[in-house]
Each structure stands twice: as C-alpha cells, then as structure tokens.
Amino acid sequence: MTSKRKSGPVVAVVAMVNSIHVARWLAMVRDDDTRFIVIPVMDAPPVGELAPFRFVRGEDDIHTLQPGEVGIFDHSSISWAEAGAVEIGAGFQREEHPAFASSVQLFTAHHVTSAIRALDPDLVHSMEVQVAGYLTLEAKRRIGGTFPPWLLSNWGSDIQLFIKLPRHRTIIHRLFNHIDGYWAECGRDVALARSLGYNGAAFDPLPASGGMQIDAEEGALPPSRRQAILVKGYHGWSGRGLQILSAIYLAAPRLRTRPIQVLFTGSQGSRAISEIRTSTGLDIDAAPHLERHSDAMRRLADARIVIGAGISDGIGTTLLEAMSVGTFPIVGNTSCASEWVRNGRDAFIVDPHDTAAMAQALIRAAEDDELVDAAALRNREEVERRWDPALNREPVLRAYAAMIEANRASRSS
Structure with a gap:
C-alpha cells in the first residue's frame, strides 16, 4: 500500500462500533487533522456517542468527511457467503471469545482485510485483542509487507487472562511479534507483554476509554x-x-x-x-x-x-x-x-x-x-x-504521529 493522499493522516480503528470505550477514545482525539475510520468487527449499530459519523467505502469517501466526523467502514459490499468462502480457502478460523453469544454476528478477517486495502490508512489501531486484534493479525498476514504500522490496545482481561488459555497463548505470542506499538491499560500488562518477548514501543498506560468529561454537578451529594x-x-x-x-x-x-x-x-x-x-x-x-x-x-x-x-x-x-x-x-x-x-x-x-x-x-x-x-x-x-480527555489527548496524538513518521522514514531509507 502506498498512500497518495496529500491531506492529514488516516487512522483505521479496528473495533466494536457499539462500544462506549471506542466512542470515548475517538471523542478525545477526533477534532485533530487526523481522520479516523472505524472498521467494525461486529455487525451491530454504532453507539450513539460515536456521532457524528458517516459510512465510507474507500479513500474517496474519506476526503468528504467533515472536521470531527468519524468514518465507519461499510462492509455491505462483501456478502457473508463470499467472506465465508474466503475464510475456508485461507484455512482461517478465529479463536472464539467466551463473552460473545452465538447470536452475535462477528465480521471475518476477509472483511477487515478488504477494508484496510480499500482505505489504505497510515496507521491501524486495533482496540481490544481477542476479536479486533486476532482479525487484524490475520489481515496483516494476508496483506504482507505493505501493511501499515499497527498499534494494539488491550482491554481488561485481554492479555492477563487469555495468556493462561492454551488455545489463545500461541496467538497472543504471534500477535506481540507483529505489532509496532502497544497501549496497555495498566503497568501490569506492559510487564506481561515484555515477558512475552515484546520489545517494541509501549506507551504510558491509559484507560481503554481514554478519558471522560466529568460533570461537576454529578456526584455532588456526599x-x-x-x-x-x-x-x-x-x-x-x-x-x-x-x-x-x-x-x-x-x-x-x-x-x-x-x-x-x-x-x-x-x-x-x-x-x-x-x-x-x-x-x-x-x-x-x-x-x-x-x-x-x-x-x-x-x-x-x-x-x-x-x-x-x-x-x-x-x-x-x-x-x-x-x-x-x-x-x-x-x-x-x-x-x-x-x-x-x-x-x-x-x-x-x-x-x-x-x-x-x-x-x-x-x-x-x-x-x-x-x-x-x-x-x-x-x-x-x-x-x-x-482520566481527563483534554490531558490524555496530546500523548495519544503524539504516539500516532510518531508511529506514522517512523514508518515513513523506514520506507524511504
């Protein structure tokens, strides 16, 4: 992938569009020159707090986004039959997460791979590991050496619990061998990532939601x-x-x-x-x-x-x-x-x-x-x-910029 855009960078956020964590994180950073496109991993309506947003299908749509408007990638051009056939052909089956009932429809690695190819982002940020992270790992395998720099955020039990489960342990080890940056919620998980052999960039821990605007009136009663x-x-x-x-x-x-x-x-x-x-x-x-x-x-x-x-x-x-x-x-x-x-x-x-x-x-x-x-x-x-979004915003934007610039420098050298 070679980006041809002349305007601000594009960050593809592989995540659950129905998550308040994702909405809060994007609310924290979205007013910058950077454009954010969410690649959904779950077939669910976007959480209301994600607004304003618009569905997009490719680079041309990105240029029409208004300042502060988030793009959501529209997977509808890919049929479930097509996606299923590609997954069977690739021999890929995502390891299941026990939190999701069988009634929840999760998108496939083919959906995520196709979205990343269509968007040609400057950075991929996977928010959560067992769904978003695993699908991005497979997308990177399929796309190969032109895959954008990849930042991973983990939520809650993503690493600390799942590394203990044999069927997940191997995948988590592979994942830490392929990411370019890591954003943990707590110091405990940074230490755990290092113990797994990860030696890349690990940014100062931040909550998964980034920050929340606190209402001075709420909680006023002792x-x-x-x-x-x-x-x-x-x-x-x-x-x-x-x-x-x-x-x-x-x-x-x-x-x-x-x-x-x-x-x-x-x-x-x-x-x-x-x-x-x-x-x-x-x-x-x-x-x-x-x-x-x-x-x-x-x-x-x-x-x-x-x-x-x-x-x-x-x-x-x-x-x-x-x-x-x-x-x-x-x-x-x-x-x-x-x-x-x-x-x-x-x-x-x-x-x-x-x-x-x-x-x-x-x-x-x-x-x-x-x-x-x-x-x-x-x-x-x-x-x-x-947990103030106004304070946590700048370190996040600096991290995005540093990863994008490091990738550009390495490709031009």
Missing part, C-alpha cells in the same frame, strides 16, 4: 448522604456476581436500611436475588438496563457503594466512573485497581471468591461515613488528573 448499593451481578466467564450476592446474604443484618440494585442479572442471579429477599427481608432487586449512558451515570452517582468483581480485569471502567461521582468502589484484586486506588482508604480491593471479605467490605463501606466521604474527594481528584 456519599454519606446516599443510601443505595449497586451490584454488578454478571456471573459468567469472568464476572463473579453470585459470590457478591453470597456476600450480601452474609452481610444482610447490617444492610437492612440500604436499597440494593443488582445490574446484569441472569437467570441464576434472579433466583438468588429472590431467595435473598425472601429469607433476609432485604430491599434487593434487579435493576433495569439503561440504554442511555447518561442515565446509567446518574444512577451510579446516586449510590453510596458499587461492588463488582471477577476472575480478571484491567482498570475497570466502572471503577473510574465511580471515582468520578464519589461512589465508593469495592473491586476484585484480579484487576489493576491498585494502580489507581489504595486498598482500605480509597476503595476496598478483595478476592472475588472470598465472600466473607466482601461481606466485611460492604458492612464497613455502608457504616463508615468518614471513610466514604474522604475517599470521594481523593478519588475525584485522581480521575480529574488521569
């Missing part, structure tokens, strides 16, 4: 004057919602005055909630899913405590959002939370399988007004300093 407890109730390949519900059962005598709302409940969680409510008399119920992120943030800002834990995580966006609105967080010790908060002071960091420890953490946070109010002030200051 947490000591709030009542609700929010629970991330998801229980599955990573989340351990049932363990949290067990902890709530143990702590029930000390939580009777607190309304408890449980998010993301499956059938098992719903049954457990009903049993806890019947046997303890707690005011506990499943909380409805809120489509608008602003509504979800208001609900979080009304809570005194939020608790969520799983077998692996990165920073955890819920942690950062809770810090931004003064809600006291209780999180798993399998995350990178310790890089942002101090256990026992700014948050409680617990073993996701130690229900007794989680119960004690809930009781302390529910009863200690001084603890939660002091933590709210410190946590808000921390996210204002480290």
